[in-house]
Amino acid sequence: MVLDRRMLEALGIDDVDQLFSDVPDEVRIDGLPLPTGKSEMEVIIKVRDMLAQNTTVEQVPSFLGGGIYNHFIPSAVKAIAGRSEFLTSYTPYQAEISQGMLQALFEYQSMMSELTAMDVVNSSNYDGATALGEAATMCHRISPKSAFMVPSAMNWEKRSVLKNYIDGVGMSVIEYCYDPYTGGMDMDDVRSKMTSDVCGIYAEVPNLFGIIDPNVTKLKKEFPEVPLVVGVNPLSLALVRPPGEYGADIVIGEGQPLGISMSFGGPLLGIFACRSEHVRKMPGRLIGMTKDHDGRRAFCMTLQTREQHIRRSKATSNICSNEALMAVTASAYLGIVGAKGLRSLARLNMKNAKLLMDRLDPLDGFMAPMFDGAHFNEFVVRTPLHPVKLNKLLLRHGIIGGMPMHTHVPRMTEHMLMTATELTTMKDIDKLVIALQEVTQ
Amino acid sequence: MSYRQARYDEPLIFELLGGNDFCPVCDDKVRIPEEMVRQDLCLPDIPEREVVRHYINLSQMNFGVDNGMYPLGSCTMKYNPKYADLLSSLSTVTSVHPYQDEESVQGALQLMRDLEKALCIISGMDAVTLQPAAGAHGEFTGMLIAKAYHAANNQQRDEVIVPDSAHGTNPASAAMAGFTVIEVPSGPDGCIDLEAVKAALSERTAAVMVTNPNTLGLFEKDIADLARLVHSYGALLYYDGANLNAIMGITTPGAMHFDIVHFNLHKTFATPHGGGGPGAGPVGVRMYLEPYLPVPRIISEDGKYRFDYDRKESIGKVRSLYGNFGVLVRAYAYILEQGGDGLKDVSQRAVLNSNYLKSRVVPTYEMPFAQLRKHEFVISAKKLAKEKGVHATDIAKGLLDKGFMTPTIYFPSLVEEALMIEPTETESKETLDRYAQALIDIASADPEQLRTAPHNTAISRVDEVYAAKELILSWRIYQRKKGPGSP
Numbered sequence: 001m002v003l004d005r006r007m008l009e010a011l012g013i014d015d016v017d018q019l020f021s022d023v024p025d026e027v028r029i030d031g032l033p034l035p036t037g038k039s040e041m042e043v044i045i046k047v048r049d050m051l052a053q054n055t056t057v058e059q060v061p062s063f064l065g066g067g068i069y070n071h072f073i074p075s076a077v078k079a080i081a082g083r084s085e086f087l088t089s090y091t092p093y094q095a096e097i098s099q100g101m102l103q104a105l106f107e108y109q110s111m112m113s114e115l116t117a118m119d120v121v122n123s124s125n126y127d128g129a130t131a132l133g134e135a136a137t138m139c140h141r142i143s144p145k146s147a148f149m150v151p152s153a154m155n156w157e158k159r160s161v162l163k164n165y166i167d168g169v170g171m172s173v174i175e176y177c178y179d180p181y182t183g184g185m186d187m188d189d190v191r192s193k194m195t196s197d198v199c200g201i202y203a204e205v206p207n208l209f210g211i212i213d214p215n216v217t218k219l220k221k222e223f224p225e226v227p228l229v230v231g232v233n234p235l236s237l238a239l240v241r242p243p244g245e246y247g248a249d250i251v252i253g254e255g256q257p258l259g260i261s262m263s264f265g266g267p268l269l270g271i272f273a274c275r276s277e278h279v280r281k282m283p284g285r286l287i288g289m290t291k292d293h294d295g296r297r298a299f300c301m302t303l304q305t306r307e308q309h310i311r312r313s314k315a316t317s318n319i320c321s322n323e324a325l326m327a328v329t330a331s332a333y334l335g336i337v338g339a340k341g342l343r344s345l346a347r348l349n350m351k352n353a354k355l356l357m358d359r360l361d362p363l364d365g366f367m368a369p370m371f372d373g374a375h376f377n378e379f380v381v382r383t384p385l386h387p388v389k390l391n392k393l394l395l396r397h398g399i400i401g402g403m404p405m406h407t408h409v410p411r412m413t414e415h416m417l418m419t420a421t422e423l424t425t426m427k428d429i430d431k432l433v434i435a436l437q438e439v440t441q
Numbered sequence: 442m443s444y445r446q447a448r449y450d451e452p453l454i455f456e457l458l459g460g461n462d463f464c465p466v467c468d469d470k471v472r473i474p475e476e477m478v479r480q481d482l483c484l485p486d487i488p489e490r491e492v493v494r495h496y497i498n499l500s501q502m503n504f505g506v507d508n509g510m511y512p513l514g515s516c517t518m519k520y521n522p523k524y525a526d527l528l529s530s531l532s533t534v535t536s537v538h539p540y541q542d543e544e545s546v547q548g549a550l551q552l553m554r555d556l557e558k559a560l561c562i563i564s565g566m567d568a569v570t571l572q573p574a575a576g577a578h579g580e581f582t583g584m585l586i587a588k589a590y591h592a593a594n595n596q597q598r599d600e601v602i603v604p605d606s607a608h609g610t611n612p613a614s615a616a617m618a619g620f621t622v623i624e625v626p627s628g629p630d631g632c633i634d635l636e637a638v639k640a641a642l643s644e645r646t647a648a649v650m651v652t653n654p655n656t657l658g659l660f661e662k663d664i665a666d667l668a669r670l671v672h673s674y675g676a677l678l679y680y681d682g683a684n685l686n687a688i689m690g691i692t693t694p695g696a697m698h699f700d701i702v703h704f705n706l707h708k709t710f711a712t713p714h715g716g717g718g719p720g721a722g723p724v725g726v727r728m729y730l731e732p733y734l735p736v737p738r739i740i741s742e743d744g745k746y747r748f749d750y751d752r753k754e755s756i757g758k759v760r761s762l763y764g765n766f767g768v769l770v771r772a773y774a775y776i777l778e779q780g781g782d783g784l785k786d787v788s789q790r791a792v793l794n795s796n797y798l799k800s801r802v803v804p805t806y807e808m809p810f811a812q813l814r815k816h817e818f819v820i821s822a823k824k825l826a827k828e829k830g831v832h833a834t835d836i837a838k839g840l841l842d843k844g845f846m847t848p849t850i851y852f853p854s855l856v857e858e859a860l861m862i863e864p865t866e867t868e869s870k871e872t873l874d875r876y877a878q879a880l881i882d883i884a885s886a887d888p889e890q891l892r893t894a895p896h897n898t899a900i901s902r903v904d905e906v907y908a909a910k911e912l913i914l915s916w917r918i919y920q921r922k923k924g925p926g927s928p
Contacts, residue, residue, distance in 0.1 A: 003790060004870050007797040016789045019796055020691055022660040022813055027696045032689065034562055037780030040524045047774050051533035053548035055541065064538045067761065074463075076489050078530075080496040084713075088505030088521050090513055090846075091717040095905075096898040097446060097841045100503030101716040104496065107454050110916035114483045120914050124718065126574035129761040137617075160757035164585055168619030205477075214474040241477045254761075263529075264549050265539030265762025266574065267719035279912065285717065289919060289928055290908035292900035293893070296450070297928035302908040308577065308613035309852070313622040318613035321575035321707065321722075325715030332496055335454050338486035341463035350471040374472045391542050403540050422465070 055400070057262075061428035062400035063356070065378045065419025066208075067128065067155060068265060069257045071235075071345075072423055073333070077259045080332040081325060091285075091324070095300035096292070102299035105324060106287045108331040115237045115334075116251040117244025118273035122284030124323040125270025128254030129158045132202065132231060133165025134272065134283045134317055135250045139200030139227045141281040141316070142249070146171050149193065149201040151185065153178045153208045156408045174198065183371025183380070184213035194223060200249075204231040205240060208408060209371055210353070210378035210417065212240055220247025234258055234271060234330075236376045238339075238346035250274045259333025260326050269326040280306060283317030345422050349377035352420035357381075359433050360418065365440055370415065378419035380405060380412070384440050387416040397435035444844025446898045447501035454485050454495055455916045461486035502899035503716070504846060510872050512798075514817045514849035514861025515608065515656055517686045517708030522778065525712065525771035534770055539762045543747045549766065550746035554739045556773045557723075563776075563784065564682075564702045565695020566725030570734045571764040576683060577610035578759060579703030579722030580650070582735065584618035585756045586701060586726060587648045587677050589733040593754060596675065598647035604633050606657060606853045611650045611681060620647060627855055631657045631810035633667060642674045652681040653697065654688070654815035656853045656861070658795065668698030677701060677730075685709045686865070687792055687816035690785025700727050710772035721768040735759050790866035791816040794873060798864050801877030805884050809856055817863035819856050826858050829888045833858045838894035838902060839883040845876055 003016055013019070038046070057070045064070070081087075085100060092098030092105075105123040112121040125131040136148045148166060150159070152175040162173065174193050177186040185203060194201075201223065203216045220228050230243035232253040243251045255269030256262070274282050280303065288302035308315040337345060357379055360368040365384025369375060383390050387404035394401040402419065405412035505511070511518035528534070537546060557569040573579040584601065591598045601615035602623045612622040623641050628634035638649065649671045653661045661667065671678045680694040680702040686709045694702040706712050707720035714720065726734065736755045737748035779787060792815050799808065799818045806820040825831040837847035837860070849861040864873055883891065895901065913919050919927075 003786075003793060007793055007870055007873075011793075011796055011800055016793055019789075019792050019813065020660075022662055023688070023692055024662060024665060026665050027692045027698075029565070029690070029692055029696050031785055032562055032781035034559060034776070034781030034784070037783035038777055040522075040778065043774050043778045044524055044528065046777065047528045047552070047770070048531065048533075050552055051528075051531055051548040051770075053551070054533045054537050055545035056532050056536040057538060058532050058536045062538055062541075064540050066540060068539055070536070070538060074489070076493050080493065080500075082526075082530075083497070083500040084507040085500040085503040085505045086716050087526075087713045088507045089503055089716045090511065090516050090518055090714050092503075093513075093849075094504075094837065094841060094847055095903040096838065096895045096900050097504040097846070098716075099899040100499035100501065103451065103453070103502075104499050105716070106915075109914060110453070110455065110919075111484060113915040113917045119918055126578060127761050129758070130574070130578075155761070157758050157761045161760060164757060164759055165617070167585075168617050170619070212473055212477050214476045217476055237479065238482060239471065239473060239479055241479050261535035261767070262538050263535050264537045264546065264766040266760075266765035267767055268761070268765075276912075276918070279914070286914055288908035288911070289913040290904050290911070291928045293902045293904065294900075295928075296900055298900045298903050300903045300905055300908050302905065302912070302914075308609040310609070311613075312609045312624075313612035313616040315609070315613040315616075318577040318581055318610050318617050319575070320577045320610050321705075321714070321720035322718040323574075323715075324717030325719060328496075328716065331454070332492065334484055335487070335492040335495070336489050337463045338461040339482045339484040340461045340466070340486050342484065343482065344463075344465060344467040347467040347469055347471050348465065351467065351469050354472075374474055374477075392544070395542055395545060400538065400541055400545065 057400065060398045060400055061431060063402045063418045064400055066403040066417050067254055068262050069421055070262060070423055071257055071421050073259050073261065074336045076336055077329060077333045081329040086325060086328055092301065099299060102287050104328045104331060106289060106299050108327040109287060111331050111334045112271055112273060115234055115242065116273045117242035118251050119276040120279050121273040122282060123287055124327045125272045125284055125319065126323060127268035127270045128252060129161040131252035131270035131272045132158055133162050135229045135252050136162060136166050136171065136200060137169055138250060138281055138283065139229065140169050140171055142227050142278055143199040145197050145199035147174050147197045147199065149174045149176055149198055151176060151178060151204065151207060153409050155208060182373040183209040183211045184373050185215045187215055187218065198226055200227040200229055202229040202231065206233055206236055206376040209380050210375045211371060211373035212376055213373060217246040233376065235346055238342040249278060255326065255330050258330035260329050267323055267326055269323050269330055281316060284319050285322060348422040349420065352424045353377045353379060356418060356420045356429055359429055363436055377421060378417050380415050381418050383414050383416050386414065393439040394435055399432055399435050444842065444897050448899050449498045449502065451495065451498045453916065457485060457487045457491055457495060459487045459491050462488045509844050510868055510876055511846040512848055512862045512864045513846060514863045515683050517863060517865055519711055519865040520867040521711050521713040522775060525774045528774050529767045529770040534767060547746055550739050552773055553769060554741060554746055556769055559776050560704060560723055560725055563689060564725045565693030566702055567728040568731040568734060569723050569725040571723045571769055572735045572759055573722035573724055574760050574765055575718060575720040576703055576705040576722040577614055579724045580610055580614035581617055582724045582759045583679055583701040583703055584615050584620065586730055586733045588618055589756050590730055591647055598645055600645045601647055602638060602641050602649045606655050606855055607650060607652060608681060608683060631659050632661050633663065635663055635667060635670065638667065639670060642676065646674055646676040648677040648679045650679040650681060652684055654684050657810055657819050658814040658817040659810060660815055664697045683708060684816060687788055689788040691788060700730060706768055706772040711775045712768045712771040719765045719768055721765040787866050794864045794866055794868060798862060798873045798877055802880045805881050817861060819859050819861045821856050822858035822860060825884060831888050831891050833860050835891040835894065836860060836883050839886060839891045840879055841895040842897045843879045845879055
């Protein structure tokens, strides 16, 4: 694009390079060795063709889950989240001209607070894994001790992220085992590992194995002084008792199931909720209801003194950019499906997972589920072939198989996590069963 | 031109009425342990049509780059091209599961690998990770890399130096990674004071974090000397990429001898900021730091791409999966469209726009420190505050009334009553002239009118004190606290 000569003239210069006279020769480069620019048409064709190499879950049935799920997204959700007034705005520092975003985020906080039965929800973290990391360091601020208890059966990525978040404050992790029959927490192991050095305990509902573990309700009763962090799949909370009702101090989770596309793993939505008494120790942005100077209802960012732009190295977190648009997406989704729709969808997920389970179990060499706890929308199945190999064979039959378990629980070398959602059809399951029979013969 | 924003008394979604019309319905019995059964769920049950109207009304009470000029300093709010939105919404992006077999995601892997390579060229770095979700997350990643590097070399280094003009995320990120933060004052010219840095450097220094151009919009002229100084102490030099929009094709962090860089794709590479996020904060490093980058790395072998997790020195993961892929697609498309020539052009125009706008508003407003600026500049309302009691906030609210987003205000803190303006390259001279005129008019406007501004937005000036005192942070809390006089 040609530079606007009028501005150069107004500045009394004839070469734009004069505006860079303060950049020393020693550090200068001569342009960027990238290809020259392209037209919009060329860009769209090139990128579209490149991406066309991807196989999508619209083209073939998929049984993958493990934290990211293929759910139906009502068309209106995309229409709302695509409004460019939301999409192209920045963090709502200027409340008066940003009421739309602020109210939408307040409503997100509110809906998530209803789902989790917690008073306070921030307006988003990056994803479930970083929310866990922030929850652990927040426990350390609530109770300045150094150990954080987590299940040994946890997505390894979360474990790795957690380690990076807690290292800086000198915390370490204690892992408790799962019960090999139910797949829930081994409460005896939790009791034996609980020491006075523990600043928080983390449990997931559903857990890595897809199990709705009732033991989680015992934690606050048995260890009332230890901050309890519960990780949730928000969709399951339509039917499952919310953590706020059994004493959770902090609730975190991955919000992607609430109307957010999988998009190869991002952007996602980190849910972060806590009890009112901990609010000043919480990371992330908070939107509060207030009034304007004429007494009308209004919304603005509040408790900013916790945040990095005010508190700098003493802030509760470094988070600045978050996932605000994903939060708006999730609340638009919850608004459209409503309480009734969300409960129906959760039931459909459970029902389809049960159908899938019942079809896989009788197959030669398969056992489903591995654990006898109650499952939400996924379960562990034992496979006669190594799951990675099995998945490659399934892909040749036009099927995306489940998630291999060994990367998360090393001893589970012949185990796969199979997931169903409301989008899983009988036809998909039939196709899977036929393919499995063929490839394992 | 006069401006008037929509002003609806839009109820909360919880206050809307009507029946739920969402299908499908499923009442089948499911197996949940008795003590884990949920009794009630208070979410709105209203028709889709009403939900859509609710959000459309809200959107009309929000201001984005698509509404008008948005010169928030350091935020680089440029126009977001629509082809990027289109590409990131293709089903080959949205309907791909991150745990699919590599064979079935070759397009995604190729795009990410190509984007890494382009960012290497733009930054002069040797390797890039796309994993961090935001700029501050990139800083945190960079600090973890610095920590791992020094630990691998058996060095006990627990301090990070940042100038007092740095973004708040710099000290916060360094502290989160476990470092003690030492803030050094800027020199009398607004640039880094080499002597002050030298006094703070020691064998305990792990890294020095620098933004160049800095938050005053000044190019750190002594950058090469600073790099030599920092390296002579065995410390690493970290580049905060928030202001990369000023220098593309002119210099690179690599040419300036930085060791670690983060990019803000939602700034320099035009991906929309979504009211706060998602962003993306890739991190670039020199070859000797490459082993510490997060896993997985993307490698290509025999024309196929795959993930490599087998990297013993890696810091592991900083978030789940591979990054904000939807944002990466947008940035990749933008870089393709601009090309190497276009990106240099972007920086030249950004700097021209900034210096032009500055020339229009100075001397109506004072500008501390040297005159030549890069992509942004900081003016001061000190004189107006003293003579008329009009503060930076009042000027900001006055701009809202004229249909413009404000500058960043009260930052950096070394300028009193600061207004930090970054017009970006995507605004025309005509728009810049209107913005300049708005600022000039405000300087002579009725102070009382400004102190009560804004008047033309969805609400009048917001009561932040009430918000912080009452802490109504959810519908649940509101239901409990609601009484006479409640909002």
